[in-house]
Amino acid sequence: MNTSDQLDTTFAALADPTRRAILARLASGEASVMELAVPFAMSQPAISKHLKVLERAGLISRGSDAQRRPRRLEAQPLAEANEWLEHYRQFWEASFQRLDDLLVKLKRNETAGKPKQRGRAKPHKQ
Amino acid sequence: MNTSDQLDTTFAALADPTRRAILARLASGEASVMELAVPFAMSQPAISKHLKVLERAGLISRGSDAQRRPRRLEAQPLAEANEWLEHYRQFWEASFQRLDDLLVKLKRNETAGKPKQRGRAKPHKQ
């Protein structure tokens, strides 16, 4: 699998809220399939399918404990995804900066004399 | 669209090599649909579909210049994706660290007396 294929399967695996929740759960330690399934209104086979997607992407691995097959997080593909994203950091930081500039300007017009804003004006989540 | 939906559509949009290549192209400036289509062995409507996916994810926007509808990069959703990934940084850095430790140990056994390795041992791309 080349880097591009790896990014395909990594991003595809991350494009599902159930799978992201599973990764979040595994961030606090390994867990069995049953344990992973509990929070979801979904059958056990559905969870097993999600786990297969995550495993094919290399985002989790499978252990063995009696009948259990505990999964644990394998974050390395996330490093590659992160590296890809990094190439675009300048672009989103530029847009944050434009937002800052705007907010500062508005603020100045509205309350001249008050202390200037400090730190970056983080935009609200949509 | 809540944050989770936004991540869904962002990651899904990124899970395709054609769309990632389009974003890479747009990183060096806006471009028309035709210009974007050139590098790909794919019909114009196929490209238009990809552009629609990127636009729905908020990753590009559409300008207007005569018959042309030039697209430009809108990197803000990438900031959110990056923020999500950041939560897992500790995990991939831990695995890099384990790899470092291993390499250093191997190196020591193999060539005792030579200078120690500096910086992080970056794993090869697969």
Place this chain on the structure above:
DNA sequence: TTTTAATATAACCATTGGGTTATACAACTA
């Protein structure tokens, strides 16, 4: 005013994705 260029949309097709239920299998427990 007709033609050409750039883009969008419709209709279609094959494949994949995310879910289901039913069933198989492997490993503990009584």
Place this chain on the structure above:
DNA sequence: TAGTTGTATAACCCAATGGTTATATTAAAA
């Protein structure tokens, strides 16, 4: 040994994805 628990797999359904060709729309150029 029989039952129970944990997980995987098979077969199926429906919706979504990624491509196609053909056609519509819009604006410029001749």
